[in-house]
Amino acid sequence: MNPKRNEMPVQEPSVRAHNFSEVALGYSEDVAIDEAMRCLNCKTMPCVSGCPVKIRIPEFIGKIKEGDFEGAYKIITESSSLPAVCGRVCPQETQCESKCVRGIKGESVGIGRLERFVADWHNTFSTEEPQSPQPNGHKVAVVGSGPSGLTCAGDLAKKGYSVTVFEAFHVAGGVLVYGIPEFRLPKSIVAKEVETLEKLGVDIQTNVVIGKTLTVDELFEMGYEAVFIGSGAGLPNFMGIEGESLKGVYSANEFLTRSNLMKAYLDGASTPVMKGGRVAVVGGGNVAMDAARTALRLGADKVYIVYRRSMDELPARREEVEHAEEEGIEFRLLCNPVEILGYNNPENPRDEKNGFVTGMKCVRMELGEPDERGRRRPVEIKGSEFIIDVDTVVMSIGTSPNPLIKSTTEGLLVNSRGGIVVNEDGLTSRNAVYAGGDAVTGAATVISAMGAGKVAAKAIDEYLSK
Numbered sequence: 001m002n003p004k005r006n007e008m009p010v011q012e013p014s015v016r017a018h019n020f021s022e023v024a025l026g027y028s029e030d031v032a033i034d035e036a037m038r039c040l041n042c043k044t045m046p047c048v049s050g051c052p053v054k055i056r057i058p059e060f061i062g063k064i065k066e067g068d069f070e071g072a073y074k075i076i077t078e079s080s081s082l083p084a085v086c087g088r089v090c091p092q093e094t095q096c097e098s099k100c101v102r103g104i105k106g107e108s109v110g111i112g113r114l115e116r117f118v119a120d121w122h123n124t125f126s127t128e129e130p131q132s133p134q135p136n137g138h139k140v141a142v143v144g145s146g147p148s149g150l151t152c153a154g155d156l157a158k159k160g161y162s163v164t165v166f167e168a169f170h171v172a173g174g175v176l177v178y179g180i181p182e183f184r185l186p187k188s189i190v191a192k193e194v195e196t197l198e199k200l201g202v203d204i205q206t207n208v209v210i211g212k213t214l215t216v217d218e219l220f221e222m223g224y225e226a227v228f229i230g231s232g233a234g235l236p237n238f239m240g241i242e243g244e245s246l247k248g249v250y251s252a253n254e255f256l257t258r259s260n261l262m263k264a265y266l267d268g269a270s271t272p273v274m275k276g277g278r279v280a281v282v283g284g285g286n287v288a289m290d291a292a293r294t295a296l297r298l299g300a301d302k303v304y305i306v307y308r309r310s311m312d313e314l315p316a317r318r319e320e321v322e323h324a325e326e327e328g329i330e331f332r333l334l335c336n337p338v339e340i341l342g343y344n345n346p347e348n349p350r351d352e353k354n355g356f357v358t359g360m361k362c363v364r365m366e367l368g369e370p371d372e373r374g375r376r377r378p379v380e381i382k383g384s385e386f387i388i389d390v391d392t393v394v395m396s397i398g399t400s401p402n403p404l405i406k407s408t409t410e411g412l413l414v415n416s417r418g419g420i421v422v423n424e425d426g427l428t429s430r431n432a433v434y435a436g437g438d439a440v441t442g443a444a445t446v447i448s449a450m451g452a453g454k455v456a457a458k459a460i461d462e463y464l465s466k
Helices: 030-038 056-063 069-077 083-089 109-123 147-157 187-199 216-221 252-260 287-295 316-324 402-410 446-464
Strands: 139-144 162-166 201-205 225-228 249-251 278-282 304-308 332-335 335-343 356-370 378-379 386-388 392-395 433-435
Touching: 030 056, 030 109, 030 187, 056 069, 056 109, 069 083, 069 109, 083 109, 083 446, 139 147, 147 162, 147 187, 147 225, 147 335, 147 446, 187 201, 201 316, 216 433, 225 386, 225 446, 249 252, 252 392, 287 304, 287 316, 304 335, 335 386, 433 446
Parallel strands: 139 162, 139 225, 162 201, 225 433, 249 392, 278 304, 278 392, 304 332
Antiparallel strands: 335 356, 356 378, 356 386
16 A cells, blocks of 8 residues: 555646646546545544544545445535545644554555545536425524534524525635635636525625624624624734835735735726735735735746744644645745835825835844744844835734624624624524634634634524524
């Protein structure tokens, strides 16, 4: 039995760096079966303990071994409403795959790659339609159509609830459509997953801003018996350094939304975005990798990742870091910005607040004592200032929950970071109001948000079934 997993075929770096087509190409049927054969079908199923939505992993892999790909899909979808998404963007290497016994003396089974294969096979070949269950007479409102909202909606719809999802944007999918680039998660995949939920009976209403168009209290007045808030963390953080108001400085949220949701990379797109030149992306997470790789595909001459710790502390998925390096993105590590430099608008020399970026002043860092989370704290090296010559700066240093819902919902408790306070079942300080995902935790992973949506759906069902 091969100690190494089957490689995922990908586009060549020199080719993919100039297009928005998906980088990873997926397993063939033969390769998927061969990879499935590496699974030992452990009786204790340690991999399942690492999955936030508790997919019965050995069972679906067993179906792949038999060539029953549709059977594998049915097992996955008993636990997950978004298998094609999770197979692409879930950090399996730190979750289910990290528990795989095969990883002790070799490489773990490619669980995520197999999940993706199964979902793609179903979407390509299956003619079966999801069956809407018998209505149970209860109505639930879901705020936000990101991974937590869609998961909560899907789980409740399967139990016969009449579920309406209210989405602020004009397209459903939340961070899956505005935050994750096409080359990592094609939007047709997200649309297909949403379509499946709609066939289950989920009603999705777009262009509805809860807190403005409607309030949470008004949802109850409309007959909804419970509300789940999965509105995400769309409020970008900035460093508070001089020059952040210059033209050419973006939050990663804005930069990616313009490209992903508004299709700024297409000729004739209605939303502008800076293209070409030299780009610095500040941050080291998955969003920073997405922004840097997007900038490259938009035509940047040079792209830097600027991160204040070392490569060992870089929080992004290792696969994404490797892909970025292969594509020619330069990592400026142990380096922290202190000022963004610019010049005034030549058409209005007195316009000091709306000039253009010309560079970024940084200082070198070294790692000191561990912080409260156990990571070594970066410490500035005095007198180490230097300038990176750039035209565009993208700040990717995290996001916070949008304050709109908390400011319009009386009695809803939030913590010091703006996250909605919930108990272990996702229940907020308001009766029948539940929350989960980034709206509670701040920016985190797609699969953790899905897990929260699943927990809340179970609690809502128990509450309304009394």
